[in-house]
Amino acid sequence: MKHKRVVVTHYGGPETLLVVEEECPEPKCHEVRVRVLAAGVSLPDVLAREGVHPETPRPPFTPGWDLIGVVDRLGDGVTGIEPGQIVAAMPISGAYAEFVCLAQNELVPVPSVLDPAEAVSLVLNYVTAYRMMHRCAKVRPGQRAVIHGAAGGVGSALLQLGRIAGLEMYGTCSSRGASTVSDLGAVPIDYQQQDYVQEVRRLSGDGVDVVFDPIGGSHLWRARAALRRGGRVVGYGLSTSLRGQGLTSSRPGRRRRFRGTARFVLYIAGGWLLPGRRRVVPYSIQWFKRLRPALFRQDLTALFGLLQEQRIKPLIARRLPLTEAREAHELLGRGGVIGKLVLLTGGPSLACGGT
Ligand SMILES: NC(=O)c1ccc[n+]([C@@H]2O[C@H](COP(=O)([O-])OP(=O)(O)OC[C@H]3O[C@@H](n4cnc5c(N)ncnc54)[C@H](OP(=O)(O)O)[C@@H]3O)[C@@H](O)[C@H]2O)c1
Secondary structure: OEEEEEEEOOOOOHHHEEEEEEEOOOOOOOEEEEEEEEEEEOHHHHHHHHOOOOOOOOOOEOOOOOEEEEEEEEOOOOOOOOOOOEEEEOOOOOOOEOEEEEEHHHOEEOOOOOOHHHHHHHHHHHHHHHHHHHHHOOOOOOOEEEEOOOOOHHHHHHHHHHHHOOOEEEEEEOHHHHHHHHHOOEEEEEOOOOOHHHHHHHHHOOOEEEEEEOOOOHHHHHHHHHEEEEEEEEEOOOHHHHHOOOOOOOOOOOOOOOOOHHHHHHHHHHHHHOOOOOEEEEOOHHHHHHHOHHHHHHHHHHHHHHHHOOOOOOOEEEEEEHHHHHHHHHHHHHOOOOOEEEEEOOOOOOOOOOO
């Protein structure tokens, strides 16, 4: 039986994404075949396509960090999981497909009442936000935070979790995201029109306790100027230093996985060595999941609970069919996307002869 998956043929712009049709994969020993219901589209997918993300595989590869799916077929040696069960996974690449085979220990059960598009938004974006907020920044009620990219996938997750944690928040965004950011409880600051450090200082007086920065480069270092003494910058992305100014890059790519990393390390060291106790702390979900898989599962399960209780509500920018992955990348590259883009699969063609 055939299924569809999306392939990056070579590093570069969205035109490098092709949809191929091929035989369904068969699960090996201790693997589970999952019929994908929803795959998230995120900036790390775009960076991987361009060849500049640290986790970029060599082409041809199927992108897609996160997915929600239905257990379809069990490989030998798999126990404790049933066909038909809804699961989540963060394979880092491979999720833009109708079927994937994953090791059983990669799968996290999902309450079946949840909307797959909302649930998939939690896997990469909300686990990242939750960990950074509660483990890296160790926030306390009443503290102040700056959230960059506040209308984006991770940014909007930080705002929702920050509100639950009782933070006073400032969110940088372009003018398109301002109303969303204020609806989510933060003061919007238009990063294209205003100097955010000056604005934060003007509004907060002595600065903030934490800045969450996905931009990287000199932006990361500058964030220290918005901090109170003893505050920290949590750096979790290198968008600018990896790709230059702006969000899009259509130049023919080369694999440059560690660009920007040396500067990041210098900033971390500088934060410790210079007076003022204003630290720069890195965060990486892929290393968190590799080193602490049980905690990853625990955080994701806690977040599914918050979603079920309707205490969080992921913003879904658009739901597109899997075959429109290229359009999803074009949208994300142009900027101004509010929340998460999700690729959905489904329909009668999806029969791989599974159970
Ligand atoms: N370390 C980790 O574990 C981890 C995990 C997940 C994601 N990430 C990183 O997090 C970053 C964001 O990912 P995402 O999926 O949330 O992306 P996204 O949904 O595209 O959001 C990015 C946001 O950044 C805004 N933006 C762009 N330039 C900005 C600037 N100079 N100042 C303030 N905001 C700016 C954009 O706003 P406009 O479009 O309105 O300009 C957009 O809303 C990426 O770098 C990704 O690699 C890291």
